[in-house]
Each structure stands twice: as C-alpha cells, then as structure tokens.
Amino acid sequence: MAHLELNQQTLIECRRLAGQIVSKVKPVIDTNTSVSIERSVLRLIGVEGSVKQLGMDYPVSNFIVDQLREDRVLSRGALFWFANALLKTGASVEELTEKLANGELRLSQIEKAGMAEIKKTAGELCRKALAKLAERREERNLLRKSLGDPMDMTFQGKPLVYVIVATGNIFEDAIQGKAAVEAGANAIAVIRSTAQSLLDYVPEGATTEGFGGTYATQENFRIMRKALDEAGEKSGRYIRLTNYSSGLCMSEIAAMAAIERLDFLLNDAMYGILFRDINMKRTLIDQNFSRMIIAYSDITIHTGEDNYLTTADAVENGHQVLASQFINERFALEAHMKEEQMGLGHAAEMDPWHPNVLLLEIARAQMTRDIFPKAPIKFMPPTRHKVGDIFFSHLMDAMFNFTGILTNQGIQLLGMPTEAMHTPLLHDRWMAIKSANYIFGAAQDLGKEITYKKDGIIAKHANKVLDDTLVLMRKIERDGLFKAIEDKCFANVSRTLTGGKGLEGVIEKDKEYVNPFFELL
Amino acid sequence: MAHLELNQQTLIECRRLAGQIVSKVKPVIDTNTSVSIERSVLRLIGVEGSVKQLGMDYPVSNFIVDQLREDRVLSRGALFWFANALLKTGASVEELTEKLANGELRLSQIEKAGMAEIKKTAGELCRKALAKLAERREERNLLRKSLGDPMDMTFQGKPLVYVIVATGNIFEDAIQGKAAVEAGANAIAVIRSTAQSLLDYVPEGATTEGFGGTYATQENFRIMRKALDEAGEKSGRYIRLTNYSSGLCMSEIAAMAAIERLDFLLNDAMYGILFRDINMKRTLIDQNFSRMIIAYSDITIHTGEDNYLTTADAVENGHQVLASQFINERFALEAHMKEEQMGLGHAAEMDPWHPNVLLLEIARAQMTRDIFPKAPIKFMPPTRHKVGDIFFSHLMDAMFNFTGILTNQGIQLLGMPTEAMHTPLLHDRWMAIKSANYIFGAAQDLGKEITYKKDGIIAKHANKVLDDTLVLMRKIERDGLFKAIEDKCFANVSRTLTGGKGLEGVIEKDKEYVNPFFELL
C-alpha cells in the first residue's frame, strides 16, 4: 500500500495533547450524570413500555426519571431507587415498571433499604443486563461467521459499501434497505427525522412519517434489523445496521441499539454541541456512558468530523478534523473502546473546482488512514458542494469512490447524485452502489501499485494539515476544550459552556450515587 | 511524470520490423496510383465545381478522372493530360475546367505536347497549389500564436478536449460546435454520414441531412471552419477542426482539408481495409498520397487503432493496437510526416467489470504515451461496453478522463453518456465536457505525484502487451502485411488482397506518369 511519510513526533505529540485535553474535562464527566444516562440504565435493566402523556406514548423510563428529578433525588441515580423499590416491594422489574407507570408506586416514596443491599441488587440487575447485551454481541459474531463478514475484507480489500435510507416510513426503509443490499450495500443507516435529536425522549413504536428521515424507535430498530438479517441471509453476508447515538438521547439510543443488535452508531464527543446546539457538559457526559455501552457491545462508532467540512472550508480546515479525531479517539479510549471500533469520520468536501482537488483529497484521506491504522475510518461523500446537476454530482461521487479505494478507507458512505435535492430515491441509491461496485473493482489494487512523491503536492498538503493540527491542539490544550469550542476551533461554530439545550438534564452525582454499569462496562 | 520501464530492445526491434513490413509493400504504393489520388491532384491545382450527373452534383474532378479512365489513359496521371491541355489550349485552369465540364473538350483528345513542357507546366501548377496550402498552414500558425494554442499545453498540461458533432445538418453542427467551444472544447470533429466512405466521390455543397453524421463536403468544411474560427476568436484560443481522410476519397479529402485549413484528419493506413472493406492496395496507395499532403499542411492525423478494440477484446488485444501503431508510424514517416503530427489512436475499451480494469487501462495508456513520446496520441473513450444506463456510462467516461490526465494523453476524445443510444445531444456533449474540465483539473498533477511499482499489475500488463506485440510483428514481417490482414491480425477481421471495394480504382503508373506532387511534397 502507498503510504505517506508523516512526522511521527508530531503524531505522538498530538496524542499526548489529546490526553491532556480530555483529562482536563474528565472531572466534569466523572462527577455528573444526566437524565439520558439514567433512562438508559433503566432501559438496560429491562424497563420497557410507555405511558400516555400529552396525547402521546411517552417512555416509562422518561416518566420514572422525570419523577425522580421532580422529587430532586435523581442525584443518587435511578438505579439506587429502582433497586431499592425491588428490594422493598419484592416485585419483578416488569411488575415494578407496571406499578410505576400506572401511578401505584413512586420510587422516591418507597422506604429505603441499606446501601449495601441496594448496591448488591443493582449490581445483579446490571450483570443480568450485560449478559443480555453479551448475548446479542455473540449473536452478531455467530452471524458474521456463518454468513461471512464484508468488514473482514476492509483492511485488505474494498471499503465497506454503506448507504442511507431516509423515507420517513420504516416499512419503506426496510424495502429500500433490502434493495440496497441486493445491489451490493453492506451497511444501511436509517437517517433520523429532522430534530429528533432535540427530543429528550425516544418515541415509541413503528413510525411512518418523518421529515428528512425516520424516527429512531426501538420498534423501528427491530423492524429494520429483521429486514437486514433477512437480506443478509439471502445475500450470504452479514449486513450492518446503523442509527444515531447522538442528541439528547445519546446514551439511551446506545442502550437500545445494543439491545437490538445494531452494528454502527453515529456517536461523537462534540457533534451535538456544534451542530445541534446541545449543551457541552451534557454532551460530554452522555457520550462517555454511551461509549461504555458501545465498547461492551462491540458496536463501531462513526464520529462526526465530516460535518465540520460543511461549515468550514475543506481545503483550509483539515486540521480541525484531525484535531477532533484525536480528541474523539481519546474520549473513546477512556470509555474502554478499542481502536477497531472507531469509525473516525472525515469527508471529501472540497470544492470540486479547486485546482488539483483530487490530490488534496487523496492527501487527507491517506493521512487519515495512516494516522489511525487500526480504525475502520468512516469516509463521507461530497455534500456541501453538491448542486442540482445530478450528472455532475454523480461524477463527484465517482471521484470520491476512487479516493476511497485508492487510500483504503474502511467504511464508505456513498454519495447520492441527488444530494442537493432530496433524500435518496430507490434508484439514486442503486446507481450510487453501482458506481462504488464499478470503481472499487476497477481500481481495487491501485493503492498497492503506486507510491507518492516525497515532496509532492500530496505529501505537502498532508504535512501542512498535520502541522496545523499540532498548532490547534496546543491552543486547545492551553485554553481547555470548552474555551476552544467557544473560539470556533471546530466547524467555525461557537458555543458556550452554559448555552445550548439539555443543561437542565445534567445532575451532579451524590456521593451515594449508584450505577454499577460504570464499573462493569 | 510517472513512466513505465519498458524493454527498450523490444521497442527498437518492433520499429525495425515495422520498417521491414512497410518496405515490403512499398513497391505496390510506388508503382500505382488511384482515381482518388488523381482527383486530389486536380482539386489541388484548382479544379473546382460540379456537373449534373444522375440527378446530382457530381464533382468535376470525378468527371474528368472518369473520362480519363474510360479512355484508358489515366496511367499517365491526370496532371499529364491537364497540363497538356493547358499548354495546347492556352486556357486558364478555370477555363479549361469549364470546357471539360460542359463537354467542349475532352482531355485525351487534345493534341500532345512534349514531355518536358508538360512536366514543366505540371510542376508550376503543383508549386502554385502548394503555395496556397502553405498559406493556409501559415494562417493556422498565425492564429495559433495570436489566439493561443491549447495544444501547446498538451505536453505539460491537460489533454486537448475533443468532441464530435454529428447532427447530419451542417448548420446545427456549427451551432453545436460553437456551444462545445463555450463549454471548453478545443477540437471538434464533424462525424461523417454512414457509408460516405464508400462513395467514390465527395458530395457537393452545404448539406442538411445525414445518417449518424454529416456529409463531408468542401462547403461544409468552410461553414464549420468559419464557425470555429468565430468561436475561437470569442473564446481566445485556436479551435481545431477534424474530418475524415478515410474511405474511397481518402486523398482528395486530405486535399480539401488542406485547402480549408482543417487541423485534424482521421487517417489510417489500414482502417478502410478492416472496417469498410476497402481493397488493401487501394487503401495503402491512397494513404500514402494523403499523408504527403497532410505532412506538408501540418495537419495532425488520428489513426484508427481504437476501433480494433470494438471488435477484438481490449483486455486481450493490446498488442494488435501497438503493432498497428508501429506500422502506422512507419507509413507516416515514409510520407514525410513528423512524429508530432501522429495522433496515434488507442482507446479505453475494456470491460468495465474486469477486475482492476483501471490498472490495465492505465498500463495501456501509459505505455502508449511512453513508446511514442513526441506523438500527441489520440485517446478514444469507452464505446463498445457502453450500455443504455446513461448514469453508468457517464462514470465510465469519468474514469476514462481520469486515465487520460493521469497518463498525459495528448488528444482526448470525450465519451458521451448516451453512446449506446444516439449521436450526442447538445447537453450530452455539454456534460461530457464538464466532466473533463472537472477531472482534468482535479487530477491535473497526479501523474507527476506518483510512481508505478516495478513488478506490479500495471507494469506487468504493459510488458505483456509489449511482448505480445513483438511476437505479432515477427509474424507480420514473416508473412507480409497482406497475409497478416487475411489472418485477422488486426481487429479480428479478415480481408483478402483482391477483395473489398475500390480495387478497380487502382491504376498501374505508366512510365510517363506525371505528378510532381510526389517530388514536391
């Protein structure tokens, strides 16, 4: 394989700085919990179902956590109260959930057991929950083995062909997901409906209406999982399902995804802050817990650095992406994730008319590959510079596919000819996959055939990005991550420590806070 | 620039064999003339206009040559008789033409002057004719200088963007040619109507109906030349015009093209034999004279090896193309052409689904570039494997454009998304040019950035083609070109020495044959 000669000292220094940056915010993460974490905990131990509230199906986990917050006792953790109630009522998880949901019981009102007992029960609940997650994880491993896993090829062969469905209707999504698999897709993301990420609960049930995407619900996960398992069976390969552990419900979606055997999750330490204006603290706290679940469940995350290049010019701002990747990597390691699970995000978002743009894209893609050799790397297609000329757009995606195979990217989200128009039609996706099949085949071994000139345009651009990254990392380390975000270090977007949505959902942990998942995961 | 390491000994041997092959058929060329050559001679010295015959406008040059043949005196050459008539009648070329056309005079009936006198007059006619051609040539040089010549960039910069128009209507062709120039084209070919190449005369006047192309007529040449000169003036660059010196009127079209300042001519030593079933002798004789005119007029030829890959599989038969290029090169040198005038043809015609097809195409394109470093090289797009899926077809052309810029081809005939459907619509061409503009810019310096692995797939394929070529050249040299063609050495097509059209138009030269052009060109 062609590789770039990158300054190894700079890489080491960047990683050291990332460690510093993360350890400086670690206390915030360690001393706080969030409503999302607490709801996830309940979901993991088996609290299911919904209550009617404001005319809609409101998750019981939300209902319970809302009560605990109202009663100002959430700082001990939902599990403290739930374990306590189990002990005191002798009910099963299901029975207790039922009684809480219909108002027969309220957690904070129940007489308190001893802390040791509570911790013991809580621990048991967690271990049982994790056994279930481990089961799903092993199920995946079995299927990967029996059907064959296209990801096994990723490092020697072709990038994983990955597409989105976004009809708004989960049943159409299922149809189109299957269609995509027939055409050659190996992973399918169901894009979420606009602004679901700002809901502080996860909707319930199968849904058939959405804006620019389909609601992420546990039932929808199931429907899609089943459809893709069927498609995988038929096509003789394991098909991966993606959703979004992002937004105000970051951690509970991780939990739900683990339970429903999703394979990929969009999950980023900073995306919510930058692109959804979610509070910084809330996001950092949630990302940590979500990633612990993810680590355990052997899910691969996709980070969101690609998005930076939609608001910040991609030719100029490669360093923002790389700096963020180092930080995401560090946060992920802190949450016990393996490098192999880190689909660090980046994208081919440069102006197609920039001179030698393909060389610059190759430079960025190759350096990303070389800097994170074990990470699968998620490579995102051109979107920002896409225009309504679908024929031209199709070419931009072709060159993107070419860059992907040349530089041996791991997971290639295919671009769509109609990117500037609408979420993909069935045949948009079909022709995008045909493009990838063609180009991945046509240029399969090109990366092994060539070497890059030492001081050429490609090498220079890569080294420039790397040098810029070091400068940026030093600034972030000096000022702290929060200030850096305020100063538009990422995506040219500014956010403040106390601004954004969801800060009210952050709760300082009591010293009697109980959540054995933190130890077990 | 990336280059391939090719066995230089093999190249030298191939060229030596090409010399042998050509010199073996040279006697046929030297001892014969053809009706086409004789008509060209008349056209060059200024015989213009037409007579009514069978209800159509029949060129006077044909009318005169037909008479000479009928009278069985053509073997002395049309110029012998024409110069003689001028001497004896004292008429001007125009007056004599007029009298011949209206039947007042018949060349063979005119009293004969002395050979020395005839030769002298003939020589003067030829010199005057050549002075006119030189004028057009210098006119081109002036325009190239004043407007700027995109071809000057060819060796450092991007391949020349070249497209076809083929509406059947010369006025629409002019509109579309100009449109293409606005979009970025630097050369325009007016494709000929189906089967014009089998007509043994060149139609007259402006034409508005054609099948799959537009008739090549002198008036059409003028209309198109004017349109492109205007477009060039507007766009600030010299725009090249292409037509076909091919078929039964090979040499007179070269003459007409020289007179109307065309820049490129499709012209191949064997294409007519293989693809139009024109007699071998006829074709070889005609190509020689046409190329002498071409050499003098500084026209660049495009040879037709690309076509071989439409009937013979392109993955397997690279050697047919290369062998033919060596032979075409040799024939061209014999006709006094410079290497810089040799747009040797080849094409990206491999099955798009062949594994690593891009590597194989790069191998072939790069070797062609490296073997003929001074030749502009005409690179033809995928056609054979094009299908009705215009979106996919557009991608194949994108990869073709990529191959062109990577390997520094000289003249890139752009592929059309609708290749499998119809001759190009205005917007087919527009989007094809947009594709080339994009990819030539995006990958402009990639060829300078990389080197190919020594024993990689690319190097191996190139060397295999080269080795196969040597074997083939040895066979051709051993058996002779005529036998080789019979044995399907090119394009998997078999033709015989006495088969095909136009043999009746070959006339053995008398020892008193007069045609000073052979000395002057």
Add this chain to the structure above:
Amino acid sequence: MSQHDHLIKKVDLKKLRPYGDIMDDGVVQVAFTLPVPYGPEAREAAIQLTQQMGLDEVKVATMEPAATGFAFFVVYGKMKHTVDYTKIKVVKVESPVHTMYETNALIKEQIGRRVVILGACTGYDAHTVGIDAIINMKGFAGDYGLERYEWLDARNLGAQVLNEDLLKLAVDSGADAILVSKVVTQHNIHIQDMKDLMDKAAKMGLRDKLVFVAGGPRVTHQMALECGFDAGFGVGTKPSEVASYIVDELLKRKKKK
C-alpha cells in the same frame, strides 16, 4: 452564412420545444422506477407511461433490475407539447444590484442611519451555511456578506430559531428587515414555516413595518410572494443582491409615505 439562411431552422418561440440535436426535435430524457419486476411487461408499462407524458418515438435506453420487484428505466422520447415563450411573464426581484459601496452610499444619503437586519434559519432547520453566506463577513463567491457593510447592522441569529422568537427580537431591536433561510423542504415544511411566520407577523401588526425576505435552495421569488414575503432568493444568491433589494425596498416604501 447569409447565403444559407433559408437552410437554417430558427427557434419558434411561440411553440417552444426541447432541443436535442436539431431545432425543434423535442428530445427529452426521462428516468423513473416502477414497482414491478424487471421484464417485458414492465418495459411496456414504462413506454405507455412515457407516452402519456406526451412523448413520441419513445425509446427505452435501459431497463435495469434495481431490486427484486423494482425496474429502473431511462427513456428518451420527443415531446409533443410546446409552450408559448413569448407569453411567459415571471415575477422577479427587479431592483438593480448595487455594489457594497453604492449600497452604503444610498443608505448614508437617503436613510441616514444604519439599517438593522435580522437573519435566521427558522423552525427545526439547522442549515446555517446559506444564511451565513449572506450575512457573515466572509460572504459568498467573492461577494462580502452583510456584516461587512458599514451602513448595515446585520445580525445572524443562527439555526433553529422559532418564528415567535424571531419576531419578538425584531421588535426589540427595531429591525428594518428579516431574513429567513429555509433549506429542509420535506413535506413542504419550509412553506408551512414561512406562512406561519407571516401569519404571526400580521397578528403582531408587523407585516408592513418590516421587509420580509426568504431564501434557500428551493425558494423562488414567486413562491416567497405566495407565502406572504416581500421577496425570495434561490440557489447562488449573492449578499450584494440581497442588500440592494432591501435598501431599494426601504427607499420605495419611504417615498410612498
């Protein structure tokens, strides 16, 4: 080419038709998927549908098995319909485009105070790149954004701004104009949001006090007018066009009074 004039077919603007490679040939390319299996029946259905669209000489360029039960088609045909181009009247933003210097000068001389402009991406729409391109200093395609204009006080409120909040802020800041960006268009959510803003503005008595401008890749002037806005701008809009329009409109209103 004058001697050939009679041979050249000119466009008939009263009966305008698509141009493929010969004037008036009407060639159109169509592509769609039918939810039926690939096969001769699907092909025939595609032909019949294309014919119903008013295309003659229908040629199926390709039929592709896009998936089990789905056939994708690319079809060419010649359009029978024509349109009378001479009768087409399009409402468009008519104000001339001034340079930044001209616009500044106009405000300075004829308004005499800085013009206040609020911009936002409304509803749940989080696509700020468009509004940023118009407002932020840097601008778009080499054209400076409104923040750069000395005589404009342009404020970018960013994404996901609720209509009521936007109007309240407009009142509070004494704004002269409101710029709304709408990018997400699924289920015509952009139109709903735009109409809702104008309804609320009317209720608050703001309709004629402010200049309301919409923009976005699927926004047209016509459609903005239909939603009750004063103007709409689409793909590729440059900040100077917007600044020019706002100032011209303010001056026009001033004169009317």
Add this chain to the structure above:
Amino acid sequence: MSQHDHLIKKVDLKKLRPYGDIMDDGVVQVAFTLPVPYGPEAREAAIQLTQQMGLDEVKVATMEPAATGFAFFVVYGKMKHTVDYTKIKVVKVESPVHTMYETNALIKEQIGRRVVILGACTGYDAHTVGIDAIINMKGFAGDYGLERYEWLDARNLGAQVLNEDLLKLAVDSGADAILVSKVVTQHNIHIQDMKDLMDKAAKMGLRDKLVFVAGGPRVTHQMALECGFDAGFGVGTKPSEVASYIVDELLKRKKKK
C-alpha cells in the same frame, strides 16, 4: 412484520405509478435543453412544459447555461398518469430456451439434417459485433455462437450486405433461416431496411419458406413483427435463445404441414 401489515402500502397494479422512495409517490426525473437563454423565463418555460407532461410538484433541480441561447434542465416531478399493469399484454418470443445440446438433439431427431442459417448486417450498416456475437464460434456472455452447433450450418456474411444479395444467397444455399442485424437507427433506417427485405422476400415468394429473424440494440420482437419478420431480439440476446427459437419455429411449421 405481520402485525404491521395495515401500515404497509402495497402497489396498486391497476394504477401503476413510478416509485421514488414511497409507494405511489410518482417521482420522475426529466432532463432536456431549451433553445432559449438561461434565465427565469427559461426556467418558467421548463416548468410549464414539465407540467404539461403530467407532472405535479415540479422542482427544477438545476438550470444550466449549456451554451449561449441554450439552457439545460434537470427537473423532478410527480407523475399524475397511471397505467393498468394488469391489462398489459406483450407479444414476446415464447419458445423455451434450450441448451446447445438440447437444440442439437432436437434437430438431429426431428429434422434429421443440418439447419442452414445465413446472418448479415444489412444495408450500409457495418456493425458486425452483434451478429458476430450470435453466430461466431465464441458467442456471447459465455454462450456459444451458432457456428459451434454441430447441427447448424450457420454462415456469417458480415457487414454491408445488400438485401437482394442476401436473399439470392439464401435461395442458392437452401437456407432455412435468415438473421438480420440492424444497429444504426437514425431516421429509422433500420425499419426501412427491414421492411424492404421483407417486401423483396415476398416478391421472390420466400416469405414463408424461411424463418426471418431480426436483432439489434433497438430491435424488439413487436417491432420486428411489424416489419414482417417472424421474430426480433434486442440488447443482451444470447445465441442459444436464437437457436432455440429457430428450431422451435421450424418444427412448428413442419407440424402444420
């Protein structure tokens, strides 16, 4: 998914419409060029033409200045028209496809002599690759050509064969079937040439003595029938399909007698 059955919209074959990303949404992509300058009027003309095609919710994805005086459009819309798929009947070559071995066996047993087939690319058409793919030994897409069939005597006459020459040769060689390839289709030259062959065949009294088969990328069975042929084959035809058809047809005719 059975508990969800009521939520899933099924295809209505009686009113079949294109599928974009939701059943029955009718989404169609259209592209064409108008011979008028790029601008809002051209855009409006494009919209009106698209509406005349029966498309609703027309969205102009792009308008491009393809050249001075020419605007290129990509448009999306939702088709109002439907087609009754249940009523579609297509005439198609109905003979089952045999393997080479089966076809050989059929001839050997039921005809008892080699079947003579002449193939050519007629008129001025010089595109031999198609007919070569059918006749020559090597065949097409892994399927052997007719020359390879022991019980067929298939002769490829190549390109630019005149109709009269072809028919004369057919008589002389006692051919059972004639294969005609037509690739160039400008001005419907292929149809003219095909009809001309059948007229000449009729005059020579050969119409029913031979099986006439046409092929080419724009040939359909239907269209071949309309030209008087017995069958037509299009894109992607394999030699075995042609061999099977010819033999079946010969056997059918034999039985009739």
